[in-house]
Amino acid sequence: MKRIILFALLSTSSFVLSMAQQRNSAYEAYIEKYKGIAIEQMQRHKIPASITLAQGILESGAGRSELAQKSNNHFGIKRGSDWQGPTVTHHDDQRGEHFRKYDSVEESFEDHSRFLLRERYQRLFRLSILDYKGWARGLKACGYATSPVYADRLIELIELYKLNDLDEDPNNPRIYIPEPIEPTPEIHLNYRVRTLNNNLSCTIARKGDTWELLAEDLHMPLHKLLEFNEAFEDVPIHDGDFIYLQKKASKGPKDMKGQWHKVTADDSMYSIAQRYGIRLRNLYKLNYKDEDYQPLPGDLLRVR
Numbered sequence: 001m002k003r004i005i006l007f008a009l010l011s012t013s014s015f016v017l018s019m020a021q022q023r024n025s026a027y028e029a030y031i032e033k034y035k036g037i038a039i040e041q042m043q044r045h046k047i048p049a050s051i052t053l054a055q056g057i058l059e060s061g062a063g064r065s066e067l068a069q070k071s072n073n074h075f076g077i078k079r080g081s082d083w084q085g086p087t088v089t090h091h092d093d094q095r096g097e098h099f100r101k102y103d104s105v106e107e108s109f110e111d112h113s114r115f116l117l118r119e120r121y122q123r124l125f126r127l128s129i130l131d132y133k134g135w136a137r138g139l140k141a142c143g144y145a146t147s148p149v150y151a152d153r154l155i156e157l158i159e160l161y162k163l164n165d166l167d168e169d170p171n172n173p174r175i176y177i178p179e180p181i182e183p184t185p186e187i188h189l190n191y192r193v194r195t196l197n198n199n200l201s202c203t204i205a206r207k208g209d210t211w212e213l214l215a216e217d218l219h220m221p222l223h224k225l226l227e228f229n230e231a232f233e234d235v236p237i238h239d240g241d242f243i244y245l246q247k248k249a250s251k252g253p254k255d256m257k258g259q260w261h262k263v264t265a266d267d268s269m270y271s272i273a274q275r276y277g278i279r280l281r282n283l284y285k286l287n288y289k290d291e292d293y294q295p296l297p298g299d300l301l302r303v304r
Helices: 002-021 025-045 049-060 066-071 105-116 119-126 132-141 150-160 211-217 222-228 269-276 280-286
Strands: 087-090 097-100 187-189 192-197 200-204 242-244 260-262
Touching: 025 049, 025 105, 049 105, 049 132, 049 150, 066 087, 066 097, 119 132, 132 150, 211 222, 242 269, 260 269, 269 280
Parallel strands: none
Antiparallel strands: 087 097, 187 192, 192 200, 200 242
């Protein structure tokens, strides 16, 4: 018995060391690329985003497995009797097994969530969505995987990459409601005040401002001002808007990490991008939306 326990301890220690060594760009790139989808699945199906991402990393080799690359299958889900979609043949526990093939990675993540909605895994949904350890051990107990260290591997991944920072109760999310803008003046440009937002140089628009007037007051070419603000001359300017004097950032302010912007009736994707100093295309990308998306009051959007 002691030899068995010692072996288990050594195996666990080796795994922790191995995990530390594997904290690399491939794992981090996978998390950055797919965390938005995992969060959407969490909101829709109440499965912790940390669990989904950790399983995706393990089952797909961080997106590098043959199944993931050729079939968009990130969770190694086999065909099953209820699957009506396309399949591929792959050697796994046995040779020539049939696995599900998806048109997109999003479809694979959605099917994984629906797989966990089966009766076999229903007891997991009695756990808190913040209890990633309970979910990991519950998956093993419900027979999701045969490996005796499957739960430990999920937990190590989650803690090593802090994936649990993404988890939040969809019924009580951390929502950020913007406060009134009160800029701290730094220097004056004629009678315009320069300030910072998202660490970007900008000024604050006043009632009656036009792009031409702003460009003149700021001694800046009109086309540059429009470029920095992703605007055309007919884009309206409102009192209190941030007007950027340099290219906007790819992400919003650091203090918005893990928080949401709650859309109001006056919001548009453009106004939200201006509010947080983020490029418009990046705002769409962070939320996995296309340019046809129109935010509705109450929608929750990430800006970082």
